[in-house]
Amino acid sequence: MARVAVEAAGVSGFDLMYRRWRRLPGCPPVPFTLGEDVVGRIDKLGPGVSTPTVGQRVAATTWSVGFGGGYTESICLPVTDLVSVPEGVDAAVATCLVANYLTAHLHLHRYGRAKPGERLLVHGAAGGVGSAVLELGRVAGLEMFGTASRRNLPVVSDLGAEPIDYRSEDFVARIAELTGDGVDVVVDPVGGARQLLRSYRALRRGGRLVWLGVAATRDGGLGVGFTSIVLVSVLRRLPGSRSVPDTPDVGTHALAHPDWCRSTLSELMDLTASGSIRPLVAERFPLADARAAHERLERGGHAGKVVLVTDTYRRVA
Numbered sequence: 416m417a418r419v420a421v422e423a424a425g426v427s428g429f430d431l432m433y434r435r436w437r438r439l440p441g442c443p444p445v446p447f448t449l450g451e452d453v454v455g456r457i458d459k460l461g462p463g464v465s466t467p468t469v470g471q472r473v474a475a476t477t478w479s480v481g482f483g484g485g486y487t488e489s490i491c492l493p494v495t496d497l498v499s500v501p502e503g504v505d506a507a508v509a510t511c512l513v514a515n516y517l518t519a520h521l522h523l524h525r526y527g528r529a530k531p532g533e534r535l536l537v538h539g540a541a542g543g544v545g546s547a548v549l550e551l552g553r554v555a556g557l558e559m560f561g562t563a564s565r566r567n568l569p570v571v572s573d574l575g576a577e578p579i580d581y582r583s584e585d586f587v588a589r590i591a592e593l594t595g596d597g598v599d600v601v602v603d604p605v606g607g608a609r610q611l612l613r614s615y616r617a618l619r620r621g622g623r624l625v626w627l628g629v630a631a632t633r634d635g636g637l638g639v640g641f642t643s644i645v646l647v648s649v650l651r652r653l654p655g656s657r658s659v660p661d662t663p664d665v666g667t668h669a670l671a672h673p674d675w676c677r678s679t680l681s682e683l684m685d686l687t688a689s690g691s692i693r694p695l696v697a698e699r700f701p702l703a704d705a706r707a708a709h710e711r712l713e714r715g716g717h718a719g720k721v722v723l724v725t726d727t728y729r730r731v732a
């Protein structure tokens with residue numbers, strides 16, 4: 416094990432759900448600490464551990480040590496979970512790579528099987544995960560479309576996608592108008608039966624609908640999750656060439672495939688250090704203002720990931 420002096424910790428839609436709905440499966444009894452990704456510097460090693468070394472900058476998920484734990488100044492993690500963070504990459508920026516970019520990579524490449532030149536539609540395209548999918552889609556040479564609320568349409572454009580206002584435009588009609596026969600992959604972190612059905616209708620022959628989240632619970636409540644599960648199970652039974660792959664969540668996948676998790680996160684660190692991707696930090700909040708960070712995420716309209724930063728971050732930044 417190694418002890419990490421945390422500089423930055425991610426805040427996510429997942430955190431909001433477990434704070435609001437404590438009867439969700441997997442939620443531990445209160446009190447518990449949220450937070451599934453951290454970046455910091457090793458300040459102490461456990462007995463018998465010599466690598467990595469004290470002082471090294473690292474990033475990690477908290478998935479292997481139980482539920483959450485990332486909203487903290489100090490955390491002990493298995494050294495096998497730690498991935499080096501290049502000096503020069505801001506800790507808040509590096510935090511975006513951990514849960515969000517791993518999620519984006521998994522859903523775009525492994526589940527969505529996106530190939531260069533294919534068309535991609537991303538919902539919640541300015542959000543933490545959505546913006547990460549667009550960044551990786553650009554690197555993969557995809558033709559991209561993204562839905563967002565009006566104020567974030569320029570953000571979606573800057574990320575290399577044709578923006579669609581999800582509140583005032585019908586995205587199925589707009590995709591048909593822009594492409595003729597639809598897209599090859601839809602990545603949908605929004606969920607809800609109507610939304611998922613429309614995402615499916617935006618697919619061309621051979622297309623894949625990759626459902627990964629229920630951001631629509633923000634406005635629609637927990638029922639969104641239930642109707643999404645029912646609709647997806649119906650869509651999976653439909654005949655035809657369009658498909659809805661099974662999409663185990665990123666934590667489950669990472670625990671089953673720790674080598675994938677480490678190598679993908681290292682690759683993402685290199686892409687960031689070289690400037691090939693530029694993860695978006697929506698806003699940095701002091702750790703003690705976690706409540707304000709949650710309120711910010713709940714208000715919506717943010718672009719990128721909301722991040723908590725500690726005093727250590729403010730000393731080194």
Ligand SMILES: NC(=O)c1ccc[n+]([C@@H]2O[C@H](COP(=O)([O-])OP(=O)(O)OC[C@H]3O[C@@H](n4cnc5c(N)ncnc54)[C@H](OP(=O)(O)O)[C@@H]3O)[C@@H](O)[C@H]2O)c1
Nearest residue numbers: 428429539542543544564604627628629630664665715716
């Ligand atoms: N399966 C996995 O492994 C995995 C991993 C990570 C996250 N997730 C899930 O993915 C979802 C997104 O997470 P996140 O951290 O990216 O959240 P986020 O930063 O809050 O982004 C969500 C985005 O969805 C948009 N949105 C919200 N309601 C919408 C609606 N009814 N219709 C269309 N767009 C809507 C928001 O746009 P506006 O704010 O502009 O309205 C926002 O940009 C969450 O449910 C999270 O739990 C799943």
